[in-house]
Amino acid sequence: MRWTRALISTLRDDPQEAEIVSHKLMLRSALIRKLSGGLYTFLPLGLRALRKVERIVREEMNRAGALEILMPALQPSELWEQSGRLAAMGPTMFKLKDRAERLMALGPTHEEVVTDLITREINSYRQLPCTVYQVQTKFRDEIRPRFGLMRAKEFIMKDAYSFDTSLDAADRSYQAMYDAYVRIFQRCGLRAKAVEADTGDIGGKWSHEFMVMAEAGEDGIVECADCSYAANQERAERQLPPAAVTGATPAVQEVSTPGVRTMEQVAAFLKCPPTKLIKTLLYLADGKPVAALVPGDRDVNEHKLKRTLGAKRLELADEATIRQVTGAAVGFAGPVGLTIPIYADQALRGATACFTGANKDDTHLGNVDLARDAQVTEYLDLVIVGAGDTCPRCPGTLRVARGIEVGHVFKLGTKYSEAFQTKYLNEKGQAELMVMGCYGIGVTRTLQAVIEQSHDADGIIWPAAVAPYHVALLLLDPKDAAVTAVAEKLAAELEAIGVEVLLDDREERPGVKFKDADLIGLPFRVVVGAKGLAKGGVEIKARTSKEFQVVPAEQAAARIAELLAPAPQVAPPTGL
RNA sequence: CGGGGUGUAGCGCAGCCUGGUAGCGCGUCAGCCUUGGGCGCUGAAAGUCGAGGGUUCAAAUCCCUCCGCCCCGACCA
Numbered sequence: 327m328r329w330t331r332a333l334i335s336t337l338r339d340d341p342q343e344a345e346i347v348s349h350k351l352m353l354r355s356a357l358i359r360k361l362s363g364g365l366y367t368f369l370p371l372g373l374r375a376l377r378k379v380e381r382i383v384r385e386e387m388n389r390a391g392a393l394e395i396l397m398p399a400l401q402p403s404e405l406w407e408q409s410g411r412l413a414a415m416g417p418t419m420f421k422l423k424d425r426a427e428r429l430m431a432l433g434p435t436h437e438e439v440v441t442d443l444i445t446r447e448i449n450s451y452r453q454l455p456c457t458v459y460q461v462q463t464k465f466r467d468e469i470r471p472r473f474g475l476m477r478a479k480e481f482i483m484k485d486a487y488s489f490d491t492s493l494d495a496a497d498r499s500y501q502a503m504y505d506a507y508v509r510i511f512q513r514c515g516l517r518a519k520a521v522e523a524d525t526g527d528i529g530g531k532w533s534h535e536f537m538v539m540a541e542a543g544e545d546g547i548v549e550c551a552d553c554s555y556a557a558n559q560e561r562a563e564r565q566l567p568p569a570a571v572t573g574a575t576p577a578v579q580e581v582s583t584p585g586v587r588t589m590e591q592v593a594a595f596l597k598c599p600p601t602k603l604i605k606t607l608l609y610l611a612d613g614k615p616v617a618a619l620v621p622g623d624r625d626v627n628e629h630k631l632k633r634t635l636g637a638k639r640l641e642l643a644d645e646a647t648i649r650q651v652t653g654a655a656v657g658f659a660g661p662v663g664l665t666i667p668i669y670a671d672q673a674l675r676g677a678t679a680c681f682t683g684a685n686k687d688d689t690h691l692g693n694v695d696l697a698r699d700a701q702v703t704e705y706l707d708l709v710i711v712g713a714g715d716t717c718p719r720c721p722g723t724l725r726v727a728r729g730i731e732v733g734h735v736f737k738l739g740t741k742y743s744e745a746f747q748t749k750y751l752n753e754k755g756q757a758e759l760m761v762m763g764c765y766g767i768g769v770t771r772t773l774q775a776v777i778e779q780s781h782d783a784d785g786i787i788w789p790a791a792v793a794p795y796h797v798a799l800l801l802l803d804p805k806d807a808a809v810t811a812v813a814e815k816l817a818a819e820l821e822a823i824g825v826e827v828l829l830d831d832r833e834e835r836p837g838v839k840f841k842d843a844d845l846i847g848l849p850f851r852v853v854v855g856a857k858g859l860a861k862g863g864v865e866i867k868a869r870t871s872k873e874f875q876v877v878p879a880e881q882a883a884a885r886i887a888e889l890l891a892p893a894p895q896v897a898p899p900t901g902l
Numbered sequence: 903c904g905g906g907g908u909g910u911a912g913c914g915c916a917g918c919c920u921g922g923u924a925g926c927g928c929g930u931c932a933g934c935c936u937u938g939g940g941c942g943c944u945g946a947a948a949g950u951c952g953a954g955g956g957u958u959c960a961a962a963u964c965c966c967u968c969c970g971c972c973c974c975g976a977c978c979a
Contacts, residue, residue: 338928338940339914343972363971418977435979469903469977483979526978535979544978628976641976731979768979802938837939844939857938865938 327795329830333370336842346542348778349474351786355846357794364471364479371846372773374794376482379773380461382513382791383484390506392457392486397439399463403429405438409745414638420465432465437742437764440487444760445748451491454750454760455499459486461769473542475774476730482770488763491750493739496761500737503765507536507733510767514776515789518732521547522557524629525736533736536767537729538775547729548711552722559726560629563707564715566673575678575695578662584688587657589622592690596681599623604674604682604694606659608648608666611637615651619661619670619702622681624709631669634706658683660691661700668701671708732772738762786847787869795828796890798843802836802855812879813854816864819883825890844869850886854879 337354344350352358357372368376384394403421406412420432433439440458448456464483471479488499504520511518516538523535535558537547546559557563586595593600603622608615609631616635618626632640645656651666652659660682661668677696684691696702713726740759742748749757773792780787790796797820801813810831817827828848830839836855843851853865853874864882866889867874877885 335912335929337913341913342908342915345973360971464979466978470973470975472973477978481979485979734979766979771979800938805937835937835939835941837937837941840939842940853938855938 327826327828329828329832332828334846336845344474346473346476346778347781348542348774349476351777351781351845352474352774355786358474360474364468364477366475366478371794375776375788375792376770376773378792378794379514379769379776380482380484383461383510383767383769386506386510386513387459387484387486389509390457390502392459392503392506394460395443395458396460397433397436397443397462399433399465401431401433401439403431405442406431409438409441409742411438418466418468420467433462434464434466435483435766436460436462436485437487437738438746441742441746441748441762444487444489445743445746448489448748448750448760451750451752455488455490455495457486457488457499457503459484459765472544473774475770476542477544478770481768484767484769486765488765489743489748489760490762491752491758491760493761496737496739496763500735500763503735503763504534507735507765507767511536511538511732511772513791514772515791516732516772516776516779519547519556519729521549521729522561523734524558524560524633526629531737531739533734535729535731536733536735538732538772538779539727539729540775540778541728542778543728543730545729545731547727548715548724549727550717550720550722550724553717553720555717555719555722555724559710559712560627562711562724563718564709564711564724565718565721567716575698576693578694578699579692580684580686581681581690581692582688583658583690586688586690592681593622596690596692598681602680604661604677604680604696606661606683608643608651608659609640610643610647611635611640613639615643615647615666617659617661617664617666617668618708619668619674619696620709621671621673624671624673626708627710630706630708634708635669652683652685654683654685654687654689658685658687658689660685660694661696661702662691662694664700667703669708670696670702670705672705673709674702675705730771730775730778731768732775733765733767735765736763738764781847784841785845788847788849790849790890793826793849794846795826795848797825797827797850797852797886798846798848799827799829800836800839800843800851800853800855801829801831802839802853802858804831804833806856809854809856809859812859812864816852816854816879816882820886823883823887825883825887850889852882852886 334356336356340350341353344353356369358366358368360366419434422430424430461484465480468477468479471477490496490499518536518538520534521537523533525533548559548562549556583595586592589600600622605620605622607618607626618631620626648656663685674696680694682691682694715724717724742762743759748760752758777786799817803809817829820827847869849869851867858865863876863878865874865876
C-alpha cells in the first residue's frame with residue numbers, strides 16, 4: 327500500500343480531547359477519529375489492526391472448539407423481561423420502538439438471545455457440550471464514555487456462551503475458554519493477568535477477569551506479594567488480624583459533638599484513633615433501608631454488600647431516608663437502637679469501647695460494645711481491601727495496582743437456563759437444566775490496551791501479530807526514478823511473500839517520514855534512499871531498536887522475511 | 903445525575919478582564935529552494951468565534967438560557 331493512497335493523516339500535536347497515551351496515539355497516528363462522545367470511526371490503519379485482533383480471537387475460539395454464530399444487535403425487549411434483567415440493565419440499554427410500537431433494545435450483551443436460541447436448538451444430551459461465540463457490536467448507554475475506545479457507547483465484543491450437562495462439564499468448558507484467553511492475549515503481545523472478579527449484573531457465582539496491567543486502567547487489582555492470589559478490588563478479601571481481647575466496657579455514654587460529622591472530624595474531636603470508631607452507612611437495597619458498619623478507617627465495598635444481600639440495586643440512602651430511619655441528620659447515624667437490618671464487617675465482631683453516631687443530632691455514643699448494645703443482623707466481609715492488608719490465602723501482604731479489563735469469564739450456573747427453561751433430555755429421558763458459562767473479550771478495548779502497554783515517547787510499538795502492516799518502507803527520494811524503482815521492486819517482492827508493506831511515497835522531507843514511521847510504529851522500518859543505495863543498500867531497522875543493518879537491495883526481502891518470521895507466525899490453529 | 907474544566911480555521915492555541923467587527927503556530931493548496939530526524943522563503947484558500955436570546959450605536963468580548971466535549975464518582979468488555 328502506498329501512503330499517498332492510504333488515508334493516513336497523522337497529527338503533530340496531541341488532540342485536546344485525549345487524556346491517556348493510547349488514546350492520544352490512536353488519534354495522532356490516524357487509527358481512529360471521533361464522531362461523538364464514545365463513538366469512533368476506524369480509519370484504514372486502525373481497522374487493519376482491529377481485524378488482526380479479531381482474527382486471533384477467532385482462531386483461538388475455533389481451536390477451543392467454539393462455534394461462530396452471529397446474533398442480532400437489535401433485540402425485542404420481552405427477552406429482557408424474561409430474564410429479569412430489564413431492571414438491572416435497564417438504564418444502560420439503548421431502547422427504541424419499531425413502527426408497531428414494539429419496544430426494542432440495542433443489545434448491550436447477548437445472554438438472553440443465546441439462551442433463547444439454545445433452548446430451541448438443543449434437546450438432547452447428545453448435542454452437549456456446546457459453546458458458541460460471536461464477534462458483534464454492542465451498545466451501552468454508558469454513564470460516562472471515557473478514554474477513546476476504552477469505554478465507548480458502541481464497541482466490538484467477542485462473546486461466547488457454553489452449555490453443559492453438569493457443573494463438572496461446565497468447569498471443563500470454562501477452563502477451555504480460560505486457556506484460550508491466555509493464548510489470545512499472549513498472541514496479541516499483551517502482558518495480561520487473570521484475577522478473581524465480581525460477577526456484577528451478569529450474575530453467576532465465579533468469574534475471572536483478564537487484566538492488562540497499566541497505570542491508566544480503570545480497575546484496582548489487589549495481589550499478594552508472596553503467593554499467586556490476585557483479585558479485583560471489588561471482590562478482594564483479606565485475612566483478619568487476631569481479635570484483641572478486651573475487658574468489660576462501661577455503660578454507653580452520650581457525647582456532645584456539635585457539627586462533627588466525618589470520621590476525620592470525629593476522630594480529631596474525640597482524640598481517638600479512627601480504628602475505635604464505627605462508621606455507619608445507610609443504604610437502600612432494592613428500596614429498603616439497611617445499615618452497613620465498618621471500622622472508622624475503612625470504606626464500604628458496595629459490590630460485596632450488594633452481592634451478599636442479593637440486591638438488584640444498591641444506593642446510598644438520601645437525606646430524607648436517613649432522617650426518617652435514624653431521627654438525626656447525616657453524620658450521626660449509629661447502630662444502637664436501629665430497627666432496620668444491620669450488617670457489620672467481620673472485623674467488628676467483638677468490638678468494644680467504640681464510638682458511634684447516636685442517631686441524635688450533634689451527638690455520638692462512647693463505650694459502645696457492639697454485641698451488647700446493638701442488634702447486628704449479620705457479620706459479613708464488607709470492606710474495601712487495600713495495600714497492607716493480609717492475603718486471604720497466605721500470611722503475605724497485599725498490594726494494589728491498576729489494570730484494564732480486557733476479558734471476563736463467568737461460571738453462570740443455571741441463572742439463565744432457569745429463566746428460559748433451557749433443558750435437555752438426559753440418558754434416562756429426564757429433562758434437566760443446562761449449566762451455562764459466558765465469556766467476553768472487549769476487542770476494541772484490547773486493541774487500545776496493546777497501545778497503552780506498548781509505546782514509547784515517539785509513538786506506538788506494534789507487536790507484529792496485530793500491526794496494521796509489517797513494514798514501513800520509506801522511499802526518501804520519490805523524484806529519483808532509480809531509487810523509486812528499487813523501493814517499488816522491494817515492496818512488490820515483500821508483498822509476494824506475504825509481508826504487508828506500507829510504502830511511504832510522499833514528497834516529504836526524510837525527517838517527516840522518520841517521525842511518522844516512529845509514530846505509527848510498524849515493527850520494521852526499511853529505508854530506501856539515494857545515499858543509502860550509494861553506500862551499499864537499504865537500511866532495515868526494528869521499531870524497538872536504535873541499530874539498523876544495511877543490506878543489498880536484492881537481498882532485502884529475504885532478510886526482512888527472516889526477521890519477521892518468528893514474531894507474527896504463532897502456531898496455526900488445529901482443528902478438523 | 904453530582905462536582906470541576908473547556909468550546910475561536912483541519913490540529914494546538916492567543917484575543918475576552920478594559921466591547922470598535924478576528925489573529926499566531928502547525929497542517930492544506932501553488933511556487934521556489936532544499937533533501938538522512940517534523941528545513942527555509944514567497945504567495946493563497948480556509949472561521950455561522952458551540953447555539954439561541956438579551957444589553958449596546960457597536961458583542962468573540964458583558965448578561966441569561968441551552969448544547970457539545972474533557973476530567974473526578976456510580977456503570978463495565
